[in-house]
Amino acid sequence: MAQLLEQQGVIITGGTRGIGKAIAEAVLAEGGRVLITGRSQASVDEALAASNHPELFGMPADVANEEDTVAVFARAVELFGKVDAVVNNAGIARAGAIQNLRLKDFQMVMDTNLNGAFLYSREAFRVMKDTGGGRILNIGSISSETPRFGSVPYTTSKFGLQGMTRALAIEGREIGIMVSCLHPGNVHTDIWDKAPKSVADEPKMAVKDIARVAVLMLSMPQNATIIDATVLDPRQPFLGRG
Template sequence: MKLLENQVAVITGANRGIGKAIASAFAAQGASVALCARNGDSLQQTATELQATGADILARVCDVSQESQVEQLFAAVTERFGRVDILVNNAGAFDGGPLDELSLEAWNNVIDSCLTGTFLCSRAAFRLMKPRRSGRILNIGSISAQRPREGSCPYAAAKFGVWGLTQATALDGRPYGITCSCLHPGNVLVERRIESGLKSDDEPMMQPESIARAALAMVTLPADVNFLEAIVLPRDQAYLGRG
């Protein structure tokens, strides 16, 4: 029997990068997967690729920072699958720069995508999980939630918030059999890094599939066990003592 057979997973930001890798790993282990992202073209391409493997896939365009769109997403998931067993909050945005030069628009874009979106999706999933007294919520954080870099105020603040939200959600979910965990990736070679030129040749990187393997381990523990927090980073990446 596959590890996620008969499970329904919702994955946000699932059109590429970490989200796509997690969706692929979960589908390969038998899960029915609901994918959402803002970019409809790349979302449909990912859905088509996964469906070609025989996976049961639902794809919906959704901006997770918009309450009405999140509610519509979970209504569609409920109509199609009848429940939600796993939610992976992966959607987010990155912006930064010197604090005195940051615009409010840049700040709001990151906070809304990373933190408000995580809250809205967690709330929607929680409402479906609570009557069934079971469910797992996995938030994708960042090592920036613990050791920020210079020029990353919006992202660091958002990811610190995600880690705090994770702990509060775990407490609220405890009486109802709902676990909430946070996975903090280090450097991952995702499309954004490649397209923006953020990757230097000597900077250690992981593939998204490494994060997907960790995510799968965290959501497939026994129901009474919570893998509360994990840090996954390239062996050679500066983390302890990073500046």
């Protein structure tokens, strides 16, 4: 039986941990070939050693750096022959009341969450347009629709990412590049170790469950796409939360 992503070459930013790592594992399980990026060589080496999968590759890269971005795509083409899909997963957050936030905190979140997605999407268009198209999957957040208190930088970046997704989808549809946004609710990763207890105690999904949805969105037939998907534990405060 054919696997959903058999022999497809996929780039996943922030793929050394959390949601990115889970998506990488799910793509590999469906026959894909994966190049992950991480902030450091050490984090990449650790992820590669833990997986020990022959079709998992990695390299350190700053997602907000143009030269690093070009180098990642060049490496992917070298490894896979072409790039079938890009998952813009790398993301950070800086929390706090607006009056206490520094401009550098806001800019840092924009650089990673929004500028990084722009650079990888731009390079994906440049590479994919001559090879039959492909898919871009942006990892958003339910915060783009229902933010928490103290989340101005993060929420702004994810709201912008949703807008970028829709604008890119228009530009890509005539050249076979489909662009989607996956909005996870609470997902059980190590970021919850730093969360306030009232938030940390909320119900969460396992990372493997959000990864299943990512694979579904990446493996849709050529004549179908999922533009937006919101996925969360049904017990999590979301609909109607204050």
